[in-house]
Amino acid sequence: MKQAKIRPFGLRDKLGYLFGDFGNDFTFILSTSILMKFYTDFMGVSAGTVGLIMMLARFADAVTDVAMGRICDAARSTKAGKFKPWLFRMCIPVAAASFLMYAPGLAGDMVAGWSDGMRTAYLAVTYILWGSFCYTAINIPYGSMASAISLDAGDRASLSTYRTMGGMLAGMFIGIGLPLIAYDQVTTQSGETFSVISGSKVAISAAVFSFLAILCYLLSYRLVTERVPYQSEKTGQVKLGTMLKNAAKNRALLSIIAASVFMLLAQLTMQNMAAYIFPDYYGNAAGQTLSSVAMIVSMLIASTVAKPLCRRFGKAEIGVVSSLFAVVVSLITWVLRPGDMGVFVALQALIWLGLGVFSMVSWALITDVIDYSEVKNGVREDGSVYALYSFARKLGQAAAAGLSGWLLQAIRYNEKALEQGIGQTQAVKDGIFDITTLVPALGFLLLALSLWFWYPLHKKQVEQTAAILREKRESENLENL
Numbered sequence: 001m002k003q004a005k006i007r008p009f010g011l012r013d014k015l016g017y018l019f020g021d022f023g024n025d026f027t028f029i030l031s032t033s034i035l036m037k038f039y040t041d042f043m044g045v046s047a048g049t050v051g052l053i054m055m056l057a058r059f060a061d062a063v064t065d066v067a068m069g070r071i072c073d074a075a076r077s078t079k080a081g082k083f084k085p086w087l088f089r090m091c092i093p094v095a096a097a098s099f100l101m102y103a104p105g106l107a108g109d110m111v112a113g114w115s116d117g118m119r120t121a122y123l124a125v126t127y128i129l130w131g132s133f134c135y136t137a138i139n140i141p142y143g144s145m146a147s148a149i150s151l152d153a154g155d156r157a158s159l160s161t162y163r164t165m166g167g168m169l170a171g172m173f174i175g176i177g178l179p180l181i182a183y184d185q186v187t188t189q190s191g192e193t194f195s196v197i198s199g200s201k202v203a204i205s206a207a208v209f210s211f212l213a214i215l216c217y218l219l220s221y222r223l224v225t226e227r228v229p230y231q232s233e234k235t236g237q238v239k240l241g242t243m244l245k246n247a248a249k250n251r252a253l254l255s256i257i258a259a260s261v262f263m264l265l266a267q268l269t270m271q272n273m274a275a276y277i278f279p280d281y282y283g284n285a286a287g288q289t290l291s292s293v294a295m296i297v298s299m300l301i302a303s304t305v306a307k308p309l310c311r312r313f314g315k316a317e318i319g320v321v322s323s324l325f326a327v328v329v330s331l332i333t334w335v336l337r338p339g340d341m342g343v344f345v346a347l348q349a350l351i352w353l354g355l356g357v358f359s360m361v362s363w364a365l366i367t368d369v370i371d372y373s374e375v376k377n378g379v380r381e382d383g384s385v386y387a388l389y390s391f392a393r394k395l396g397q398a399a400a401a402g403l404s405g406w407l408l409q410a411i412r413y414n415e416k417a418l419e420q421g422i423g424q425t426q427a428v429k430d431g432i433f434d435i436t437t438l439v440p441a442l443g444f445l446l447l448a449l450s451l452w453f454w455y456p457l458h459k460k461q462v463e464q465t466a467a468i469l470r471e472k473r474e475s476e477n478l479e480n481l
Contacts, residue, residue: 016223018166023216025170026209027098037275040415042199051405058398060132068140069387081226086141091217095210097130102206105199144386148226160363168299175292183285194423195285255454257392264396266443273436282341294349302356314459319358323448326354330441
């Protein structure tokens with residue numbers, strides 16, 4: 001039977017994949033940018049408790065991420081593909097769950113009567129519903145879909161770049177717009193001016209971002225084409241124990257998992273702490289907007305230089321250099337401790353440039369790992385491998401959220417300052433600056449070390465793996481003639 005002709009890989013796929021992460025990050029970046037600030041300053045939950053809940057939620061992900069990966073691998077392909085249908089199925093649930101986390105902002109008087117336990121419970125339930133169930137059910141199929149769109153290494157590098165650009169666009173909407181909308185300026189009796197978060201404005205913004213997320217997911221579903229065939233009967237026969245055993249022996253997977261945890265520790269600490277260093281240390285929440293603009297410019301530069309550099313030197317090699325660059329700039333920022341917010345933002349832009357170069361190729365690294373796993377184990381487990389990788393990324397998210405929350409509590413951050421109409425003490429402000437600069441520096445350093453000394457798929461090894469799989473595909477095509 002003659003098969004229908006499949007549209008060649010092209011710009012339509014790249015844009016479709018961009019919109020997928022655009023949708024993802026309308027809810028994800030919102031949570032990393034404002035959730036902790038919303039629950040400490042508006043809901044009155046301690047920073048340590050918020051961080052603990054975010055970490056505990058990752059234990060649920062240990063089950064849901066792997067389960068979702070297994071569901072994807074065992075499922076049979078539909079006319080739309082194997083992974084893509086999940087974007088259509090889950091776009092509304094993930095958007096609705098995201099909005100629920102901020103919905104109390106619309107009921108300020110009612111929330112004022114809640115006990116501390118009720119506020120903590122509401123955060124725990126809605127955060128786990130969003131992150132461990134709804135977001136998992138759409139993000140793992142979306143990430144796994146990259147290896148189903150094309151087998152070509154160059155195409156996958158392009159998808160990684162466009163995915164990062166999609167997240168960058170969501171970051172632009174949220175990072176630039178939200179700080180200008182979500183805060184009110186308050187002046188104390190002593191004449192000190194500081195920024196105060198508005199619960200209702202955050203909730204309305206969350207509703208708008210949820211709606212935009214749905215539109216982006218639907219665009220991704222419409223534009224992307226899955227063209228790599230899968231034998232779900234074979235992948236479905238691989239037992240969970242066997243999959244975990246293979247993963248435990250997979251140096252490439254374990255090392256990229258570690259690298260991702262360290263990257264997210266650095267990246268998300270910067271994003272989480274932006275909601276504190278600008279309103280509290282510099283006394284101007286609009287600095288978050290300026291920082292977001294600087295980040296976008298840096299990411300655009302990174303998107304221009306990353307691919308040609310990686311083609312010449314290798315993805316892992318470039319990741320090491322860019323990470324070490326970010327370490328150096330982070331430490332310089334800590335030493336200089338600029339009193340001028342503009343100088344601080346300029347230095348952060350250089351850190352984002354170092355992070356951006358690695359981010360542009362990070363998703364291509366996991367497709368290299370999936371290919372390596374197929375050569376090593378003889379079976380392709382895109383969903384399962386990506387699920388383990390996604391879970392590892394969530395460990396990084398948890399580490400960043402938990403560490404940020406605990407460190408804020410350690411420096412005695414006053415989450416009741418809004419009710420008391422006062423600002424933070426100078427000691428707390430100095431502590432905020434230390435967390436914002438030193439924790440990312442540590443994360444970037446560990447990222448560089450793990451990529452260079454542990455991760456095995458440097459340029460030569462990636463080319464060898466691609467050649468083996470190319471020969472395998474050609475052999476399979478000949479057998480099917």
